[in-house]
Amino acid sequence: DTAVSQTPKYLVTQMGNDKSIKCEQNLGHDTMYWYKQDSKKFLKIMFSYNNKELIINETVPNRFSPKSPDKAHLNLHINSLELGDSAVYFCASSQPYGHNTGELFFGEGSRLTVL
Amino acid sequence: SQQGEEDPQALSIQEGENATMNCSYKTSINNLQWYRQNSGRGLVHLILIRSNEREKHSGRLRVTLDTSKKSSSLLITASRAADTASYFCATVIYNQGGKLIFGQGTELSVKP
Numbered sequence: 001d002t003a004v005s006q007t008p009k010y011l012v013t014q015m016g017n018d019k020s021i022k023c024e025q026n027l028g029h030d031t032m033y034w035y036k037q038d039s040k041k042f043l044k045i046m047f048s049y050n051n052k053e054l055i056i057n058e059t060v061p062n063r064f065s066p067k068s069p070d071k072a073h074l075n076l077h078i079n080s081l082e083l084g085d086s087a088v089y090f091c092a093s094s095q096p097y098g099h100n101t102g103e104l105f106f107g108e109g110s111r112l113t114v115l
Numbered sequence: 116s117q118q119g120e121e122d123p124q125a126l127s128i129q130e131g132e133n134a135t136m137n138c139s140y141k142t143s144i145n146n147l148q149w150y151r152q153n154s155g156r157g158l159v160h161l162i163l164i165r166s167n168e169r170e171k172h173s174g175r176l177r178v179t180l181d182t183s184k185k186s187s188s189l190l191i192t193a194s195r196a197a198d199t200a201s202y203f204c205a206t207v208i209y210n211q212g213g214k215l216i217f218g219q220g221t222e223l224s225v226k227p
Contacts, residue, residue, distance in 0.1 A: 004157075031213075033215075035217075040219070041152075041201055041219070041220050041222075042217075042219055042220075043158075043203065043217040044217075045214060045215065045216070048213075048214070055213075056214055090157060090158070092158075094215075101145075101146075101207045101213035101214075101215055102146075102163060103148065103160040103163060104148075104150075104158070104160060104205075104215060105160070106157035106158045106159070107157050108156060108157045109155075109156070109157055
C-alpha cells in the first residue's frame with residue numbers, strides 16, 4: 001500500500017500548455033510538500049501545506065498553483081509551461097512539522113518534459 | 116549558494132569498502148537528515164540527528180554531527196552493490212518554520 005502516491009509518473013507536453021500533478025498520502029500526516037529536482041539532481045522546496053493551509057511558498061512563478069482540498073491531498077497545477085519547467089516534481093509528507101520537522105516521506109516523482 | 120553542500124560529489128568504491136560522505140551547512144539547524152535516492156525513484160529517509168546529538172547509528176550507517184564546524188558525515192560500512200545511489204543531507208533550519216533544505220548530493224557507486 002503506497003504511502004505517498006503521485007500521478008502521473010511521466011508528462012510530456014508542449015510549451016504553453018497547462019498540466020496538473022496529483023498527490024495523495026495515506027499516512028495521516030498534516031504536512032505536505034512539493035519539491036522540484038532539476039537535471040543536476042538539486043532538490044528545491046516549492047510549497048508546503050499544513051492541514052490545508054499554505055505555510056511555505058518559495059519564490060516560485062505565479063504559473064505554479066498548489067491546491068490542497070484536504071490534508072491527504074496536495075495537487076500542483078502549472079500554467080503556460082516553459083522549457084525551464086522540465087524537471088522531476090516530488091510530493092512529500094511529514095509529521096510533525098515545525099522546528100522539529102521529522103522524516104519526509106516522498107512519492108516516486110513525476111517527470112515533466114516540456115518540448 | 117545552498118544551505119547544504121556535499122563532498123565528494125561522486126564516489127566510486129568496491130564492495131566491502133566503507134563509504135564516507137560529508138555535508139556542510141551555513142546556518143544554525145534543529146536537525147540534520149540523510150536520504151538515499153535510487154535512480155529514477157523517490158527519496159528515502161535514512162537517519163535523523165538532532166542538533167544536540169553528536170553521533171547516531173542505524174545498522175551499517177553511522178552519522179556524526181559537529182555543530183561547531185557546521186558539518187556532518189555519513190559512513191556506510193561494508194558497502195554493497197545495492198548501496199549504489201545518490202545520498203543527500205537535509206537540514207531543518209533554526210527559526211525557519213520547519214523548512215527542510217537539501218544539499219546537492221553525493222553519487223555513490225559500489226562496484227561488485
